[in-house]
Amino acid sequence: MSESDKTLSARRAFLQGSLAAVGGVAAGKAIAGGEGTPDPAITEIQPWRSTLGPGVDEVAYGQPSPFEAHVKRRNVPWLTAETKSSINFTPLHQLDGIITPNGLCFERHHSGVAEIDPSLHRLMVHGLVERELVFTLDDLMRFPRENHVYFMECTANSGMEWRGPQLNGVQYTHGMIHNVMYTGIPLRLILAEAGIKPDGKWLLAEGGDAAAMTRSIPMEKALDDCLVAFAQNGEALRPENGYPLRLVLPGWEGNMWLKWLRRLEVGDQPWHHREETSKYTDLMADGTARRFTWVMDAKSVITNPSPQAPITHGPGAMVLTGLAWSGHGTIPRVDVTLDGGKNWHLARIDGPSLNKSLHRFYFDFVWDGGEMLLQSRAHDSTGYVQPTKAALREFRGENSVYHNNGIQTWHVNQSGEVENVEIS
Ligand SMILES: Nc1nc2c(c(=O)[nH]1)N[C@H]1C(S)=C(S)[C@@H](COP(=O)(O)O)O[C@H]1N2
Numbered sequence: 001m002s003e004s005d006k007t008l009s010a011r012r013a014f015l016q017g018s019l020a021a022v023g024g025v026a027a028g029k030a031i032a033g034g035e036g037t038p039d040p041a042i043t044e045i046q047p048w049r050s051t052l053g054p055g056v057d058e059v060a061y062g063q064p065s066p067f068e069a070h071v072k073r074r075n076v077p078w079l080t081a082e083t084k085s086s087i088n089f090t091p092l093h094q095l096d097g098i099i100t101p102n103g104l105c106f107e108r109h110h111s112g113v114a115e116i117d118p119s120l121h122r123l124m125v126h127g128l129v130e131r132e133l134v135f136t137l138d139d140l141m142r143f144p145r146e147n148h149v150y151f152m153e154c155t156a157n158s159g160m161e162w163r164g165p166q167l168n169g170v171q172y173t174h175g176m177i178h179n180v181m182y183t184g185i186p187l188r189l190i191l192a193e194a195g196i197k198p199d200g201k202w203l204l205a206e207g208g209d210a211a212a213m214t215r216s217i218p219m220e221k222a223l224d225d226c227l228v229a230f231a232q233n234g235e236a237l238r239p240e241n242g243y244p245l246r247l248v249l250p251g252w253e254g255n256m257w258l259k260w261l262r263r264l265e266v267g268d269q270p271w272h273h274r275e276e277t278s279k280y281t282d283l284m285a286d287g288t289a290r291r292f293t294w295v296m297d298a299k300s301v302i303t304n305p306s307p308q309a310p311i312t313h314g315p316g317a318m319v320l321t322g323l324a325w326s327g328h329g330t331i332p333r334v335d336v337t338l339d340g341g342k343n344w345h346l347a348r349i350d351g352p353s354l355n356k357s358l359h360r361f362y363f364d365f366v367w368d369g370g371e372m373l374l375q376s377r378a379h380d381s382t383g384y385v386q387p388t389k390a391a392l393r394e395f396r397g398e399n400s401v402y403h404n405n406g407i408q409t410w411h412v413n414q415s416g417e418v419e420n421v422e423i424s
C-alpha cells in the first residue's frame with residue numbers, strides 16, 4: 001500500500017469506527033442492495049448528464065444555482081412603514097464559513113440607496129486642518145491600501161428581542177451583521193495629507209445619500225484602525241453597501257460606518273446629531289440614556305439548527321454550528337449547551353481567527369432524538385464572557401433596544417423543529 005492509500009484506509013476505518021462508537025448511525029446508506037428499491041439518483045441518467053450544458057460567457061457575471069434561490073436577504077414588513085428607510089437581514093442560517101457573500105450582506109438605509117456615478121464622486125476634507133482638500137477616486141488610489149476582514153453589526157441587531165423572544169429565525173434575531181474583506185486606505189493617511197490642527201479632536205463624516213447622514217467620530221479612533229474602503233470581498237463595494245466609498249470602523253457599531261462617504265470635517269467637539277440623541281443611545285431603566293456606547297461587545301449565536309433551519313435528518317450524528325464575534329478582539333473560546341446550561345461543551349472554532357471578525361464554530365455530536373435547549377456562549381480575547389439576557393436586563397433594564405449581546409436560546413422538539421425561547 002502507498003502512503004496515501006494507507007492514510008485513506010486509516011481515515012475510512014476511523015470514520016467507520018467513530019460512527020459505530022456513536023451508535024452505528026452512518027451518515028451514508030449501504031450501496032449493496034437486496035432489500036429496497038435502487039436509488040434513481042444513482043441508476044437513472046438525469047437531463048444534465050445527457051446533453052451539453054451552457055458554454056462559457058453564458059452568464060457574464062456568475063450567479064448562484066437556481067436551486068439556491070431561497071438563499072436571500074429578507075425584511076420584516078411590519079417593522080418599518082416603507083423600504084426606503086428600512087432594514088433587511090443576512091440569511092445566517094444558509095451560510096457557512098466566516099465570509100458574507102456580497103449579495104447577501106444585510107442593508108440598512110435611512111433614505112434608500114444612493115446610486116453614484118464614481119466619476120462625479122469626491123471626498124472632501126476640511127475644518128480644523130492645515131490644507132482643505134478634495135479627492136477624486138483616482139487620487140485616492142495613489143494612497144497605500146490594506147486588506148482586513150471585519151464584521152459590521154447594526155447597533156439594533158437583536159434589539160427586538162430585549163423584552164422576550166419575538167422573531168422566529170436567526171436571520172431576524174441576529175441577521176443585522178455581515179463580515180467581508182475590505183480593501184481600503186487607512187483613514188489616518190488621508191487625514192495626515194490634510195494635516196490635523198492641534199485642537200482637532202473630533203471628525204464628522206457625511207454620506208452622499210439623500211439623508212446626508214452624518215456621525216461624529218473621536219479622533220483617537222479615526223487615527224487608529226479606520227479605513228476608507230472601496231472594495232468588499234475583492235470587488236467594488238455594492239451600491240447598497242456604500243459604493244464607491246464607505247467608512248470602516250472596526251469593532252464599532254454599524255450606524256457610524258458611513259456609506260457613500262463624501263465629506264470629512266475636523267472639529268474640536270462632537271456635533272449634535274438628531275439621530276444620535278433620539279435613537280442611537282441606550283435608554284436605561286431610570287430613563288437616563290447611555291451615550292457613546294460604540295464598541296460591539298462579544299456575542300455568539302447558533303445558526304444551525306435554528307427556527308428557519310430545523311433538523312430534518314432524525315436522530316444520530318449531526319453538526320451544530322454558529323458564529324461568534326467581538327468588537328474588542330478575537331474569540332478564543334465558545335461554549336455550547338444542549339440542555340439549557342446544565343452541561344457546557346467546548347465548541348470547535350474553525351477557519352481564521354481574525355481581529356474584530358466573525359468566527360465560525362462547530363459542535364459535532366449525536367442527537368438522541370430528545371428535546372434540546374441550545375445555547376452558545378462566547379469568550380473574547382479580553383477575557384469577557386457573553387452575558388445571559390437576564391444579566392443584561394438586570395444592569396440595563398427593559399427599555400433598551402441597542403447593544404443586546406445576550407445569550408440566545410433555541411428549543412428543539414422531538415421532530416427537530418426549532419423555536420426561539422427564553423429560559424431563566
Ligand atoms: N450614508 C449612510 N450611511 C449609513 C447609513 C445610511 O442610511 N446612510 N446607515 C447606517 C446604519 S444604521 C448601518 S447599520 C449601516 C448598514 O450598512 P449596510 O447597509 O452595508 O449593512 O450603515 C450605516 N451607514
Ligand SMILES: [Mo]
Pocket residue numbers: 108153154155156254255
Ligand atoms: Mo444600524
